[in-house]
Amino acid sequence: MxxxxxxxxxxxxxxxxxxxxxxxxxxxxxxxxxxxxxxxxxxxxxxxxxxxxxxxxxxxxxxxxxxxxxxxxxxxxxxxxxxxxxxxxxxxxxxxxxxxxxxxxxxxxxxxxxxxxxxxxxxxxxxxxxxxxxxxxxxxxxxxxxxxxxxxxxxxxxxSEQIADMLRGISIFAGVWIIASVLLVALISRAISRPLALLHKGTRALMANPESSDTFPLPVIVNNEFGDLIGAFNGMVSSIQEQRAGLSDTLSILDSMLANAPVGLAFFDRHLRFVRVNQVFANLTEIPLSRQLGRSIAELFPRSVGEPLEQALEAVFDTEGSVREIELSGTTIETGHPFTWLVSVYPIRTTTQQVRWAGIIVRDVSERARAEEALRRTEKLAATGRLAASIAHEINNPLEAITNLLFLLHNFSGLTEPALHYVTMAEHEARRITEIAQQTLRFYRQSTQPIRADIPDLVDSVLELYRGRLTTLAVDVQRRYRPHADLLCFEGEIRQVIANLIGNATDAISPTGGRLLVRVRPSRRWDASATPGIRLTVADTGCGMPPDVRNRIFEAFFTTKDATGTGLGLWVSQEIIVKHQGLVRVRSRVASPGHPSGTVFHIFLPENESLSILPIDATSAAPAQI
Ligand SMILES: Nc1ncnc2c1ncn2[C@@H]1O[C@H](COP(=O)(O)OP(=O)(O)OP(=O)(O)O)[C@@H](O)[C@H]1O
Ligand SMILES: [Mg+2]
Known part of the structure; x- marks a missing residue:
């Protein structure tokens, strides 16, 4: 109609x-x-x-x-x-x-x-x-x-006049009646339609913007059942808004937890597809957040990690129980970076108690795994060091006998010229063996009391140990020592520092060759205190370090020498320097047009008469560093 x-x-x-x-x-x-x-x-x-x-x-x-x-x-x-x-x-x-x-x-x-x-x-x-x-x-x-x-x-x-009068009366009555009832109905209908229109407007505003607080509460414009309805509507809206606020608070808390939790978090649906992951997880996998959502595990992980993870997730969906701490190792798809993760998988239930998603908590234990590996290697090296020391010790007695015999032979009058030459050569080599044996022993023996040591002597003893390698690499070693460069210190530890620095410099120079400068001189601390002491400088023309490497070299287990380095050398060295209340400063640069690469380590060790503390435990790894 x-x-x-x-x-x-x-x-x-x-x-x-x-x-x-x-x-x-x-x-x-x-x-x-x-x-x-x-x-x-x-x-x-x-x-x-x-x-x-x-x-x-x-x-x-x-x-x-x-x-x-x-x-x-x-x-x-x-x-x-x-x-x-x-x-x-x-x-x-x-x-x-x-x-x-x-x-x-x-x-x-x-x-x-x-x-x-x-x-x-x-x-x-x-x-x-x-x-x-x-x-x-x-x-x-x-x-x-x-x-x-x-x-x-x-x-x-x-x-007919009478009938006309009656009809006129009826018409007037009808007119008045209709006008009065129209007015009454208009009033009543207005009382109904106004609050209805208001409720309609409020509902639309709520649908358009549930957060809006401009429209609400709606004015209670009538004092009847519709007024009660508007009041109830206002109550409903404010309770919805309160619930939304509560919900959004909870969501913000959850979001902040997701964003800031120091562990990787990821959530999967029943098809084992990612529904949500946090930034830490994205960092761990080296795959951006946006690329992970909606993807399956097989698409993002190598089989070695993907399969056990899928099995764990399926077990969680089947049994509705958790799977705790499975260790997964592999390499990232993007950069091939090795990792070890400790992963826990748990079910997430909906209000109807059905398992709808599964969540995983991933802890990166790569560092710990590497540390354990490094520790194993260090222990092995320490054992090897002890073995080397005991061999050196055992060699010492027969060597002394050989040296004495060679001395006697040298002074034997019946020797021909070539025989005397051979004996001299044998004496020379025997002396070298003695030196090496003594150095080896000296390195292993731990000093528990500080002694006054001549730093250039310590440097020489280390260079002596590295002589073979330095000669092979054709390293031009320059020694610059000033007199009176002795210091009260734990000799073995300082030798270890020097060995670490020279070892690193040699590694940096290898295999192209280059120059190694070692300078020792009495100096003053380079801060305001100006305490007197010794400054040791080890400079090389090796490969140098970019800033990101330079910033991390004193971290334990940080190394760029994957197979050959433990990453402990400078960490231990720094500990030793701090123990001696010294300072360390590094300058390094990689090669750029017009600028050769190279690294300079400055160590300052103060004159410290009160140095009497015991050596730190880390120095027990001393033989491993050489
Ligand atoms: N002279 C240098 N030139 C270039 N890089 C260096 C130099 N000294 C140290 N580094 C860098 O610092 C890192 C850490 O050195 P550190 O001595 O602590 O460990 P490492 O030499 O790698 O292993 P380790 O000494 O335990 O065998 C090295 O891996 C290297 O990248
Ligand atoms: Mg090193």
């Missing part, structure tokens, strides 16, 4: 107007009908009564023979508003008297005349004729003789 309005307000108004108009029209028709019948009935009664009355007056006048009274009575009757025409006729129907005007002007019509036969006795006859005209007629008898008839014709206009 196109014409039927959509809004409740207009539906109520239009419906009411239609209903009222129809019912009032029906009422008016029925009332008109009844009124018409009633008016007709009353008109017949009236004309009968008026005809009676006129006949009675005419009889009276005729009995007293006063014909003028007859004319007067007709006249008075004719003046009544309900009478259209009052007449008196003779028995034949000739008009003798008429209310107003001349009798010959108002003769009986033939239709009226025919009614005369129907008038019997003293009863009046009422009949309709012509165009809905009503007339009453009664015989006038004096002393039993018929003298004529009294005729009263009803005033048609007077009757």
């Amino acid at each position: 196109r014409w039927w309005p959509r809004s409740i307000r207009w539906q109520m108004l239009l419906g009411l107007v239609l209903l009222e108009t129809l019912s009032i029209a029906l009422f008016a028709v029925l009332l008109f009908r009844f009124q018409q019948l009633d008016v007709r009935r009353r008109a017949t009664d009236r004309v009968a009564h008026q005809a009676n009355s006129l006949a009675a007056q005419a009889q009276e006048a005729l009995q007293q023979d006063r014909l003028d009274w007859v004319g007067l009575s007709v006249h008075i009757m004719g003046e009544a508003p309900s009478v259209a025409c009052a007449r008196i006729t003779d028995p034949a129907g000739k008009v003798l008297y008429v209310g107003k005007g001349e009798p010959y002007l108002f003769p009986l019509e033939p239709e009226e005349k025919t009614q005369i036969q129907k008038v019997h006795g003293p009863d009046p006859l009422v009949f309709a004729f012509g165009n809905d005209r009503w007339e009453g007629v009664r015989a006038i008898t004096v002393n039993g003789n018929l003298r004529g008839y009294a005729w009263i014709e009803s005033n048609k206009n007077w009757d």
Whole structure:
């Protein structure tokens, strides 16, 4: 129905107007009908009564023979508003008297005349004729003789006037009634539609922006059930907003935990696809967050890691229990970086207690694994060192005998020139063996008390140990020692520092060759205290270090020499220097156009008379560093 309005307000108004108009029209028709019948009935009664009355007056006048009274009575009757025409006729129907005007002007019509036969006795006859005209007629008898008839014709206009009055009254009533009820309905419908429109607006605002606080709370504009409804709606919105705020707080907490947890976190659906991962996990896998979401494990991990992880996840989905601390080792797909992870897998349930996702917590234990490996190697090297020391010790006695025998042989007078040359060479080599054995022993022997050591001597002893390697690599070794460069220190530890520095420099120079400068001189601390002490400088023209390597060299286990380095050398050296209250400074650069590469280590060791503490445990790895 196109014409039927959509809004409740207009539906109520239009419906009411239609209903009222129809019912009032029906009422008016029925009332008109009844009124018409009633008016007709009353008109017949009236004309009968008026005809009676006129006949009675005419009889009276005729009995007293006063014909003028007859004319007067007709006249008075004719003046009544309900009478259209009052007449008196003779028995034949000739008009003798008429209310107003001349009798010959108002003769009986033939239709009226025919009614005369129907008038019997003293009863009046009422009949309709012509165009809905009503007339009453009664015989006038004096002393039993018929003298004529009294005729009263009803005033048609007077009757219809009454009906018109009634209809007018009904119309006014209907108009007032309709206007009043329309006003009432408009008020009621407004009381309904306004809060409804407000609720509608509020709902739309809530849908458009659930966070919005401008629209809410909605004003309670009516004080009825709709007002209660708006109040309840406001309550519902604020409770939703509170819940949302609580939820978003919880989400922020979870998000911050996800972002800042120091472990890798990842979540999988039943198809073992990533649904969420944190940044640490992305860093561990070296695959950006965005590339992981929606991917399967097989797509992102090598089989060695992917398969056990998939098995663990499937076990969690099947058994709905957790799988704790499985160790996974492999290399990252992107850079091939080796890693060892400790992974725990646990189920995540929905509110219906079904396992919907599985989460994994990944701890990177690569460092620990490498540390364990380094420790194993260090222990092996320490054992080898101890073995070397005991061999050196055992070699010492026969070596002394050989040296003595060679000395005797050298002084033997019967030797030929070439034999003397060979003996001299043998003596030289034996001396070298003695030196090496002694150095080896000295390195292993730990000093528990500080002694005054000559630093250039310590440097020489280390260079002596490295001589073979330095010669092979054609390293140009430059020694610059100033006098009085001795110091109270733990000799073995300082030797270890020097050995680490020279070892690193040799590694950096290898295999291209280059220069190694070792300088020892009395100096002052390079901070404000200016404490006197010794400055040791080890400089090389090796490969140098980029800044990211340079920044990490003192970290334990940091090494760029994958197979050959433990990454402990500088870490231990720094510990020793700190223990001696010294300082270390490094300058290094990699080769660039116009600038050769190289590294310079400056060590400052203060003159410290109160140095009496025991050597640190880390120095137990001393033989391993050489
Ligand atoms: N003189 C140098 N020139 C270039 N790089 C150096 C030099 N000295 C140290 N480094 C860098 O610092 C890293 C750490 O040195 P550190 O002595 O602690 O361990 P390492 O030499 O790798 O192993 P280790 O000494 O335990 O056998 C080295 O791997 C190397 O990359
Ligand atoms: Mg080293």
